[in-house]
Amino acid sequence: MRFHVFGAICALGIAGQASAAEDVDALVGAMLGDTPIIGDLQILTDQIGGRVTGSPSSKAAVDWARARFEQAGVSAKIEPFEMPSQWQELAVSATVSGDHTFTPRVIAKPFSAGADQLSAPLLDAGPGTKDDFARLGDAARNAWVLIESPLLTDEIGLNGLFAEYSDAAHSEALAFAAGAAGVVFMSSRPNNLLYRLPLLSGKGRLPLLLMERESATRAQRLLRDGKSLSLTASIEVDSGYAYQSANVIGEIRGSSRPDEIVLIGAHLDSHDLGTGALDNGANASMMIDIARQITRLGLKPARTIRFALWNGEEQGLVGSWRYTQQHQDELDNHVMAASFDIGTGRILGFFTGG
Amino acid sequence: MRFHVFGAICALGIAGQASAAEDVDALVGAMLGDTPIIGDLQILTDQIGGRVTGSPSSKAAVDWARARFEQAGVSAKIEPFEMPSQWQELAVSATVSGDHTFTPRVIAKPFSAGADQLSAPLLDAGPGTKDDFARLGDAARNAWVLIESPLLTDEIGLNGLFAEYSDAAHSEALAFAAGAAGVVFMSSRPNNLLYRLPLLSGKGRLPLLLMERESATRAQRLLRDGKSLSLTASIEVDSGYAYQSANVIGEIRGSSRPDEIVLIGAHLDSHDLGTGALDNGANASMMIDIARQITRLGLKPARTIRFALWNGEEQGLVGSWRYTQQHQDELDNHVMAASFDIGTGRILGFFTGG
Numbered sequence: 001m002r003f004h005v006f007g008a009i010c011a012l013g014i015a016g017q018a019s020a021a022e023d024v025d026a027l028v029g030a031m032l033g034d035t036p037i038i039g040d041l042q043i044l045t046d047q048i049g050g051r052v053t054g055s056p057s058s059k060a061a062v063d064w065a066r067a068r069f070e071q072a073g074v075s076a077k078i079e080p081f082e083m084p085s086q087w088q089e090l091a092v093s094a095t096v097s098g099d100h101t102f103t104p105r106v107i108a109k110p111f112s113a114g115a116d117q118l119s120a121p122l123l124d125a126g127p128g129t130k131d132d133f134a135r136l137g138d139a140a141r142n143a144w145v146l147i148e149s150p151l152l153t154d155e156i157g158l159n160g161l162f163a164e165y166s167d168a169a170h171s172e173a174l175a176f177a178a179g180a181a182g183v184v185f186m187s188s189r190p191n192n193l194l195y196r197l198p199l200l201s202g203k204g205r206l207p208l209l210l211m212e213r214e215s216a217t218r219a220q221r222l223l224r225d226g227k228s229l230s231l232t233a234s235i236e237v238d239s240g241y242a243y244q245s246a247n248v249i250g251e252i253r254g255s256s257r258p259d260e261i262v263l264i265g266a267h268l269d270s271h272d273l274g275t276g277a278l279d280n281g282a283n284a285s286m287m288i289d290i291a292r293q294i295t296r297l298g299l300k301p302a303r304t305i306r307f308a309l310w311n312g313e314e315q316g317l318v319g320s321w322r323y324t325q326q327h328q329d330e331l332d333n334h335v336m337a338a339s340f341d342i343g344t345g346r347i348l349g350f351f352t353g354g
Numbered sequence: 355m356r357f358h359v360f361g362a363i364c365a366l367g368i369a370g371q372a373s374a375a376e377d378v379d380a381l382v383g384a385m386l387g388d389t390p391i392i393g394d395l396q397i398l399t400d401q402i403g404g405r406v407t408g409s410p411s412s413k414a415a416v417d418w419a420r421a422r423f424e425q426a427g428v429s430a431k432i433e434p435f436e437m438p439s440q441w442q443e444l445a446v447s448a449t450v451s452g453d454h455t456f457t458p459r460v461i462a463k464p465f466s467a468g469a470d471q472l473s474a475p476l477l478d479a480g481p482g483t484k485d486d487f488a489r490l491g492d493a494a495r496n497a498w499v500l501i502e503s504p505l506l507t508d509e510i511g512l513n514g515l516f517a518e519y520s521d522a523a524h525s526e527a528l529a530f531a532a533g534a535a536g537v538v539f540m541s542s543r544p545n546n547l548l549y550r551l552p553l554l555s556g557k558g559r560l561p562l563l564l565m566e567r568e569s570a571t572r573a574q575r576l577l578r579d580g581k582s583l584s585l586t587a588s589i590e591v592d593s594g595y596a597y598q599s600a601n602v603i604g605e606i607r608g609s610s611r612p613d614e615i616v617l618i619g620a621h622l623d624s625h626d627l628g629t630g631a632l633d634n635g636a637n638a639s640m641m642i643d644i645a646r647q648i649t650r651l652g653l654k655p656a657r658t659i660r661f662a663l664w665n666g667e668e669q670g671l672v673g674s675w676r677y678t679q680q681h682q683d684e685l686d687n688h689v690m691a692a693s694f695d696i697g698t699g700r701i702l703g704f705f706t707g708g
Contacts, residue, residue: 047454073386100401191545218400218629275572297622331557 104215128171458569482525
């Protein structure tokens with residue numbers, strides 16, 4: 001976590017003066033020394049676990065994080081906000097039948113509609129472009145359309161990931177327009193791995209599945225070999241209503257310029273298929289540890305530092321957006337804001353936003 | 355598949371004479387050229403799929419293989435035999451609860467007993483040695499014991515795999531002796547991967563689960579941190595009765611020494627979690643292709659060549675053992691026998707048996 005720590009501390013913007021530079025050295029040194037950061041991360045992942053915004057574990061994470069800031073001697077508050085639309089997967093299953101029968105591993109794409117033993121022909125929709133749907137024509141109506149994804153390798157990286165997100169949203173809109181019964185996305189990761197694509201288009205309009213790559217490519221080969229297949233799926237979700245979540249905001253008041261706010265944050269929420277260690281427990285724990293070490297070392301930053309742990313990030317950066325609404329009167333006082341995401345290690349890039 | 359093909363053809367034992375050497379060259383050349391071997395493998399994996407001995411797809415594979423030999427102009431027969439004990443997984447689920455709750459991905463170990471919402475304390479039994487069970491003492495009685503496995507890497511290879519098999523059998527026997535309610539084995543493969551351990555000890559004596567490594571290590575860390583956990587599991591299996599299976603035996607009669615039999619074989623069956631391409635569809639398809647190419651090239655081997663596709667291999671080499679019983683009167687006529695298993699590529703080693 002060495003380089004991420006250094007980047008986060010630089011983001012505090014307190015370097016550039018002789019004493020501030022020494023403070024930064026002391027802070028980096030402390031954080032790379034014997035800190036409870038790994039223990040914190042272990043509580044967040046092993047004990048609290050996956051923490052989808054709106055779940056009981058998400059609430060547990062909020063309470064834990066506030067307590068952890070306060071145990072570190074940093075004042076912290078819970079700032080509730082409304083999430084527009086609940087979505088959580090409860091149970092999902094699917095069977096491919098017809099000329100051949102098998103039971104692939106599937107999950108629902110976030111904001112999928114529910115389905116109760118929805119049985120329909122399964123059609124090869126290639127990569128799911130406009131041309132693919134034009135080729136399918138009326139056949140797509142009331143059918144499950146199988147959308148191919150290129151294999152996502154480490155070399156392709158984030159660009160490939162974001163292309164997959166937007167391609168999926170595009171295919172989903174085309175499938176909806178074509179009157180498809182539902183969409184089956186092929187996992188872009190090998191070895192049976194499933195993951196949650198983000199929401200980038202319409203909510204709850206169609207049943208949307210993600211199928212592990214080996215079974216999806218098998219179905220695709222069979223279809224391309226002229227075999228006739230159907231898919232029967234059940235998708236049980238808890239969805240559709242607004243609900244309360246909260247950000248956790250820790251604060252160390254500035255010693256000489258308290259009205260100037262430096263904000264650093266990380267999202268506290270995760271999806272539910274794993275325990276959210278790299279995305280984003282590592283950075284949430286780092287926020288707590290930076291606050292803890294500043295207090296422990298007795299550093300007195302000139303400006304006010306806010307440590308924000310967001311929720312609703314995986315649903316479209318909702319928590320951080322709510323912060324800007326709730327704090328709009330003091331936005332002009334924010335001299336800097338940075339949010340840390342996607343793992344540990346060297347900082348690989350920046351996303352800038354207004 | 356280059357080196358495997360060459361190895362298999364050498365195993366026919368027809369090299370050493372000038373014309374035989376030319377025949378081998380012709381055969382290797384033909385098999386590395388344009389053959390239906392990949393198409394055959396694709397039917398066996400994509401269309402027939404996982405083919406546990408005793409399943410409908412196992413029967414389909416037997417019929418398909420016999421037909422494929424005969425289409426290649428090689429006489430083939432189905433030789434039925436009795437399998438001692440059916441075991442197939444129907445449905446398995448488990449939830450960890452107590453101080454923390456999560457739902458790990460699990461399967462049953464082959465020949466696991468069934469269980470219906472069996473709820474019991476989950477205990478850390480370390481690597482499951484005699485000392486571990488001595489340490490647990492009476493606590494193991496009526497508890498689920500979690501057995502740690504070292505990570506199995508490519509570098510550790512087959513030795514590690516076989517050590518895992520025998521360690522699991524040893525731990526299982528100790529758990530049974532200790533009166534445990536059931537055993538939870540930690541997957542030795544990372545990234546959520548599950549697989550079927552073989553049967554090496556008592557059948558159906560205990561409920562036996564394999565849990566994906568990430569959740570199993572999470573449970574282990576929580577237990578070692580003093581947390582109290584229970585496991586509730588349901589294991590639905592179809593098991594316990596003798597049933598019929600069959601080997602498929604193709605044969606090309608020898609031209610000058612027909613009573614001398616050279617046998618080459620490969621198991622046709624697979625487990626059910628995948629489609630059995632490397633273990634062992636690749637070699638089953640190779641047996642069919644060797645037979646096909648000998649016929650197509652008009653080769654006249656001196657000795658009789660038998661091509662055996664075994665079933666019941668994953669249940670303990672049952673099919674090949676049944677062959678030796680059914681053919682005991684002609685065993686002395688077998689001048690050589692070799693069975694090909696575990697994938698494609700260079701031959702990495704030999705297991706010898708009497």
